[in-house]
Amino acid sequence: xxxxxxxxxxxxxxxxxxxxxxxxxxxxxxxxxxxxxxxxxxxxxxxxxxxxxxxxxxxxxxxxxxxxxxxxxxxxxxxxxxxxxxxxxxxxxxxxxxxxxxxxxxxxxxxxxxxxxxxxxxxxxxxxxxxxxxxxxxxxxxxxxxxxxxxxxxxxxxxxxxxxxxxxxxxxxxxxxxxxxxxxxxxxxxxxxxxxxxxxxxxxxxxxxxxxxxxxxxxxxxxxxxxxxxxxxxxxxxxxxxxxxxxxxxxxxxxxxxxxxxxxxxxxxxxxxxxxxxxxxxxxxxxxxxxxxxxxxxxxxxxxxxxxxxxxxxxxxxxxxxxxxxxxxxxxxxxxxxxxxxxxxxxxxxxxxxxxxxxxxxxxxxxxxxxxxxxxxxxxxxxxxxxxxxxxxxx
Amino acid sequence: xxxxxxxxxxxxxxxxxxxxxxxxxxxxxxxxxxxxxxxxxxxxxxxxxxxxxxxxxxxxxxxxxxxxxxxxxxxxxxxxxxxxxxxxxxxxxxxxxxxxxxxxxxxxxxxxxxxxxxxxxxxxxxxxxxxxxxxxxxxxxxxxxxxxxxxxxxxxxxxxxxxxxxxxxxxxxxxxxxxxxxxxxxxxxxxxxxxxxxxxxxxxxxxxxxxxxxxxxxxxxxxxxxxxxxxxxxxxxxxxxxxxxxxxxxxxxxxxxxxxxxxxxxxxxxxxxxxxxxxxxxxxxxxxxxxxxxxxxxxxxxxxxxxxxxxxxxxxxxxxxxxxxxxxxxxxxxxxxxxxxxxxxxxxxxxxxxxxxxxxxxxxxxxxxxxxxxxxxxxxxxxxxxxxxxxxxxx
Numbered sequence: 001x002x003x004x005x006x007x008x009x010x011x012x013x014x015x016x017x018x019x020x021x022x023x024x025x026x027x028x029x030x031x032x033x034x035x036x037x038x039x040x041x042x043x044x045x046x047x048x049x050x051x052x053x054x055x056x057x058x059x060x061x062x063x064x065x066x067x068x069x070x071x072x073x074x075x076x077x078x079x080x081x082x083x084x085x086x087x088x089x090x091x092x093x094x095x096x097x098x099x100x101x102x103x104x105x106x107x108x109x110x111x112x113x114x115x116x117x118x119x120x121x122x123x124x125x126x127x128x129x130x131x132x133x134x135x136x137x138x139x140x141x142x143x144x145x146x147x148x149x150x151x152x153x154x155x156x157x158x159x160x161x162x163x164x165x166x167x168x169x170x171x172x173x174x175x176x177x178x179x180x181x182x183x184x185x186x187x188x189x190x191x192x193x194x195x196x197x198x199x200x201x202x203x204x205x206x207x208x209x210x211x212x213x214x215x216x217x218x219x220x221x222x223x224x225x226x227x228x229x230x231x232x233x234x235x236x237x238x239x240x241x242x243x244x245x246x247x248x249x250x251x252x253x254x255x256x257x258x259x260x261x262x263x264x265x266x267x268x269x270x271x272x273x274x275x276x277x278x279x280x281x282x283x284x285x286x287x288x289x290x291x292x293x294x295x296x297x298x299x300x301x302x303x304x305x306x307x308x309x310x311x312x313x314x315x316x317x318x319x320x321x322x323x324x325x326x327x328x329x330x331x332x333x334x335x336x337x338x339x340x341x342x343x344x345x346x347x348x349x350x351x352x353x354x355x356x357x358x359x360x361x362x363x364x365x366x367x368x369x370x371x372x373x374x375x376x377x378x379x380x381x382x383x384x385x386x387x388x389x390x391x392x393x394x395x
Numbered sequence: 396x397x398x399x400x401x402x403x404x405x406x407x408x409x410x411x412x413x414x415x416x417x418x419x420x421x422x423x424x425x426x427x428x429x430x431x432x433x434x435x436x437x438x439x440x441x442x443x444x445x446x447x448x449x450x451x452x453x454x455x456x457x458x459x460x461x462x463x464x465x466x467x468x469x470x471x472x473x474x475x476x477x478x479x480x481x482x483x484x485x486x487x488x489x490x491x492x493x494x495x496x497x498x499x500x501x502x503x504x505x506x507x508x509x510x511x512x513x514x515x516x517x518x519x520x521x522x523x524x525x526x527x528x529x530x531x532x533x534x535x536x537x538x539x540x541x542x543x544x545x546x547x548x549x550x551x552x553x554x555x556x557x558x559x560x561x562x563x564x565x566x567x568x569x570x571x572x573x574x575x576x577x578x579x580x581x582x583x584x585x586x587x588x589x590x591x592x593x594x595x596x597x598x599x600x601x602x603x604x605x606x607x608x609x610x611x612x613x614x615x616x617x618x619x620x621x622x623x624x625x626x627x628x629x630x631x632x633x634x635x636x637x638x639x640x641x642x643x644x645x646x647x648x649x650x651x652x653x654x655x656x657x658x659x660x661x662x663x664x665x666x667x668x669x670x671x672x673x674x675x676x677x678x679x680x681x682x683x684x685x686x687x688x689x690x691x692x693x694x695x696x697x698x699x700x701x702x703x704x705x706x707x708x709x710x711x712x713x714x715x716x717x718x719x720x721x722x723x724x725x726x727x728x729x730x731x732x733x734x735x736x737x738x739x740x741x742x743x744x745x746x747x748x749x750x751x752x753x754x755x756x757x758x759x760x761x762x763x764x765x766x767x768x769x770x771x772x773x774x775x776x777x778x779x780x781x782x783x784x785x786x787x788x789x790x
Contacts, residue, residue, distance in 0.1 A: 001640060003408075004409050004410065005407060007407060011400065014399050214625075215621050218618075219618075223613075246610050258653045
């Protein structure tokens with residue numbers, strides 16, 4: 001394996017009742033908390049009431065900031081920063097999924113920067129101070145609750161970009177599977193696709209033929225099998241607590257660093273999806289469901305000798321594919337099994353499935369994927385020609 | 396699963412060359428480092444020279460303290476504390492395996508306590524201050540490098556006890572598999588047994604029939620399979636770097652908390668082994684190799700209906716046992732496979748194998764296992780009668 005570092009300082013607290021049991025203790029000594037959340041589902045499921053009553057009982061002031069979008073926009077973040085500054089907030093509490101958490105991170109590091117927070121996303125300004133962040137997770141998907149990364153969209157320039165800072169690492173993350181029970185079917189599905197994508201993106205890494213990493217492969221295969229076993233149970237019964245529980249812990253482990261173990265993964269599929277979301281504002285998980293099988297097709301086509309063996313291993317270990325006559329055939333059977341699995345859960349497989357015609361924006365999509373780089377990807381490098389083939393295939 | 400908390404703040408740095416590349420940066424600002432190590436193998440393999448030359452080049456003072464025993468003794472720890480106090484050390488660097496790390500932890504929290512550090516192990520004194528600890532790991536076994544637990548032996552009273560403190564958590568752990576290459580065959584084997592035991596002890600938990608935890612089981616099964624696959628490669632060629640690498644990361648993951656995931660494990664086997672080590676000063680891993688199969692025998696005998704299903708699952712998933720006519724038979728076949736596996740690596744299976752007669756000390760062993768409790772264990776509670784049966788069977 002490659003050399004690596006790992007630490008996981010966020011205090012992860014998992015299980016039924018953890019918000020009620022831990023929130024006020026975690027926030028003692030805070031003066032004024034900015035509550036950041038999305039469209040308002042937490043008003044309907046009782047979580048908003050639980051949080052605000054807990055804060056009131058602990059005599060902690062707070063200001064709610066509602067309206068973080070899926071694909072969270074920097075314009076909204078800037079407004080939240082202004083609000084936090086005016087209220088002299090000393091803590092940001094994100095109540096939501098990846099979008100809300102990612103927005104909270106930029107709010108926290110942007111509070112001492114009196115300009116457009118987009119500068120931080122672009123790397124033009126490196127924050128040196130922040131207020132601390134806590135998370136109450138409501139969606140099994142992102143992993144953002146225990147890492148320092150964030151993805152923000154600039155709707156003016158139609159860009160969706162990742163950034164990160166050690167200052168953006170949440171100090172605590174409260175994960176109560178009950179808080180995911182009311183997530184509707186489509187967003188539950190998108191979360192499942194996001195989790196599986198994060199696992200693929202760490203499994204399909206730079207130089208797997210030269211740098212062995214059997215334990216990392218084994219842990220990721222085990223996690224993928226677990227998600228594949230659990231997802232249909234959740235989709236069949238959205239109130240299945242124990243399945244929601246398993247999905248939630250898998251989502252966190254899929255991107256908290258413990259499954260990386262010295263692998264430089266391949267995040268090209270996420271980057272391709274970011275371009276789609278930036279141009280068409282589609283849900284991230286829907287985009288990934290469309291992108292990933294076509295990415296597999298392309299990398300198998302581009303270099304079957306190099307790329308088929310690890311995809312074939314995934315096919316056998318994760319999808320229980322019977323080894324075929326050739327390694328390439330086994331790999332292709334694995335990609336087919338992935339397609340069938342996501343389709344069985346109701347995921348789209350082309351942009352046409354979600355009634356979007358990307359053809360007029362082909363060049364822009366390629367440009368927004370590359371963002372100035374000549375290639376992306378590590379398992380398989382993709383240049384603009386490769387991206388064109390992938391975008392055409394998923395259209 | 397049960398509610399749980401997880402954080403992993405120790406900075407784990409893994410790979411070839413990490414001591415040379417990171418040690419001086421990690422210790423900058425330190426005035427005087429106590430170097431704690433064992434019998435002196437690090438003088439032979441070059442690690443002592445590398446560490447001291449690195450510290451000298453960085454103008455950091457240090458005092459070596461050699462002679463931490465396997466089953467580290469509180470008398471030695473007290474001497475090291477006196478030394479650290481005299482030299483006004485502001486950092487303890489443990490260079491070694493579990494024994495050295497566990498001793499370093501008690502040194503670090505004992506430095507401000509001017510009495511016998513055994514009081515801390517007994518819980519009679521709760522430390523409120525400590526100097527920080529760093530680790531250079533030289534043995535794949537303990538997991539102690541990234542957790543806050545420690546086990547210390549009092550040779551005067553013949554007690555071996557576990558204790559822990561948040562202050563005892565190492566701030567960094569440098570894991571270079573090269574530093575395990577010179578570990579001889581027997582200690583390599585004991586490390587393998589220790590790792591597998593930690594995995595069993597988290598897998599066989601309280602109420603597995605009532606509280607499902609499929610992801611935890613899947614991750615532990617994957618880790619056990621990995622160790623079982625890797626161990627023969629290491630034992631066949633002690634210089635096999637990539638196998639040493641896999642074993643080292645498995646050892647850390649086996650006890651850094653990430654595989655626990657809300658399970659109250661069953662540590663009875665470790666407690667039984669502690670009594671054996673306290674009375675006869677045998678290597679911890681040798682003791683575990685003797686204890687564990689007999690613990691399995693006993694718990695299957697004591698309550699086959701309750702205990703066979705999870706042991707049978709382990710048998711099938713980890714040892715690839717073909718399911719037998721009954722669940723109990725499958726479970727027994729799994730225990731047989733474990734015995735065969737450890738024997739194939741050269742582990743002892745009874746105390747007679749290591750030429751020790753425990754019969755005269757039977758009552759003392761039971762007393763030292765229970766340490767005042769009426770029962771130990773969660774998967775299966777063990778009282779003094781149960782312990783007597785186990786000790787008689789492993790004699």
